[in-house]
Amino acid sequence: xxxxxxxxxxxxxxxxxxxxxxxxxxxxxxxxxxxxxxxxxxxxxxxxxxxxxxxxxxxxxxxxxxxxxxxxxxxxxxxxxxxxxxxxxxxxxxxxxxxxxxxxxxxxxxxxxxxxxxxxxxxxxxxxxxxxxxxxxxxxxxxxxxxxxxxxxxxxxxxxxxxxxxxxxxxxxxxxxxxxxxxxxxxxxxxxxxxxxxxxxxxxxxxxxxxxxxxxxxxxxxxxxxxxxxxx
Amino acid sequence: xxxxxxxxxxxxxxxxxxxxxxxxxxxxxxxxxxxxxxxxxxxxxxxxxxxxxxxxxxxxxxxxxxxxxxxxxxxxxxx
Numbered sequence: 001x002x003x004x005x006x007x008x009x010x011x012x013x014x015x016x017x018x019x020x021x022x023x024x025x026x027x028x029x030x031x032x033x034x035x036x037x038x039x040x041x042x043x044x045x046x047x048x049x050x051x052x053x054x055x056x057x058x059x060x061x062x063x064x065x066x067x068x069x070x071x072x073x074x075x076x077x078x079x080x081x082x083x084x085x086x087x088x089x090x091x092x093x094x095x096x097x098x099x100x101x102x103x104x105x106x107x108x109x110x111x112x113x114x115x116x117x118x119x120x121x122x123x124x125x126x127x128x129x130x131x132x133x134x135x136x137x138x139x140x141x142x143x144x145x146x147x148x149x150x151x152x153x154x155x156x157x158x159x160x161x162x163x164x165x166x167x168x169x170x171x172x173x174x175x176x177x178x179x180x181x182x183x184x185x186x187x188x189x190x191x192x193x194x195x196x197x198x199x200x201x202x203x204x205x206x207x208x209x210x211x212x213x214x215x216x217x218x219x220x221x222x223x224x225x226x227x228x229x230x231x232x
Numbered sequence: 233x234x235x236x237x238x239x240x241x242x243x244x245x246x247x248x249x250x251x252x253x254x255x256x257x258x259x260x261x262x263x264x265x266x267x268x269x270x271x272x273x274x275x276x277x278x279x280x281x282x283x284x285x286x287x288x289x290x291x292x293x294x295x296x297x298x299x300x301x302x303x304x305x306x307x308x309x310x311x
Contacts, residue, residue: 059300066297095300102302107248149245149303183246 001229003029003045006073006089008064013050013087013206020206021047024222034067044229045082046073048089050142050204060103060145061091070096082126082225083198087143090190090200099193099200100158101150106143107183113142116181118189118203119169122162125192126228127199130220136173137217139166139189139203141181146202148184148191155185166190166201233278235290236309239299240271274298283310 003021007014014031021029029047030040039046053064064070070092077083077098085093093099106112118139120131131137150158158164166189170179180187182202190201205218241247247269254268276293280286290308299306 058298062297062300094302100302102300104245104303105248107246109248109252147248151302183248 001025001044001226002027002040002042003047004032004039004043005029005047005049006032006034006069007049008034008051008053008067008088008092010053010055010064011049011051011088013204016204016206017047017049017086020209020218020222021045023209024219024226032069034064034069036069036072038072039069039076043076043081045084045225046076048073048083048085048092049206050087050089053088053092056145059095061088061093061095064088064092065095065097074098077193077198080195080197082228084127084221084225085198085200086204086206087141087146087202090202091145093198093200098198099191100154101148101191103145103202104147104149104183105145106147106181111142111144112146112181114181115140116189116203117169117171117173117179118166119173119175121164121167122192124162125165125196125199125224127192127221127224128165129227130223134173136169136171137220138208138215139205139217140207141203143182143202146182146184148182148188148202150185158188158191159186161194163192163194163196164188164190165192165199166203233280233283233286234311235276235278235286236311237274237276237290237294237298238271238307238309239274239294239304240269240306241303242305245303271304286310
């Protein structure tokens with residue numbers, strides 16, 4: 001699998017994302033600076049990493065979402081290229097219009113940095129097939145603006161079309177307000193576009209890919225992508 | 233010509249920062265303050281000389297970058 005990681009000024013999880021992708025795919029991803037106007041040819045995946053692109057100025061992800069490279073990310077995504085956005089990457093995808101909704105300030109105001117439980121709400125996607133449907137996994141969040149908001153019609157569409165990939169939950173899988181770290185509507189932690197080739201998620205799967213890092217529950221996202229490509 | 237753009241969260245969209253400011257005011261003893269909503273102001277120094285053209289251009293800027301219309305509304309003031 002050939003992958004690329006976009007690097008924006010202020011990205012700080014780009015190296016972690018590259019390590020995770022190399023571990024899962026067996027080949028190092030290409031780092032692409034945001035000023036590039038095109039992505040490498042024959043890519044199977046492009047990842048937008050976490051961080052604080054442009055210092056979160058204006059709105060988190062707003063300026064990065066309009067970077068030169070994003071025009072090609074959009075064009076290639078429309079042709080089916082898989083795109084994974086994590087944390088700031090998720091914010092960038094929403095700002096760029098590749099995913100619906102927006103990520104607002106956490107309802108508790110505080111920056112939240114801790115482990116959470118996630119329920120895999122749709123295990124039939126290119127990003128989640130290595131997990132079981134409804135499986136509860138460990139996730140790690142570190143964000144100030146992770147409160148997923150969309151209007152009622154969009155929320156209904158996301159739910160009806162199985163486009164909620166991950167939801168914040170309690171240890172037993174129950175989706176409760178207490179298990180919601182940021183006030184996201186319907187405890188949404190990760191959403192897909194209508195075609196299913198773009199995923200944005202606030203938790204960091206690349207931070208949980210080895211026992212030495214504290215766990216391996218994030219590996220499933222990368223293993224799923226490798227498996228989906230092998231099936232194609 | 234200058235334009236001042238006021239960007240606030242849409243009515244109905246929860247404003248956690250506004251709520252925190254409201255609690256801060258209450259803690260200082262300012263009572264009788266209802267809902268607090270906060271936002272941002274962007275001032276633009278424009279080369280335009282014709283007000284309607286300036287307004288149209290700033291409106292396009294708001295839709296393209298300055299505001300996220302999923303959650304925000306904006307008002308343009310020419311000064």
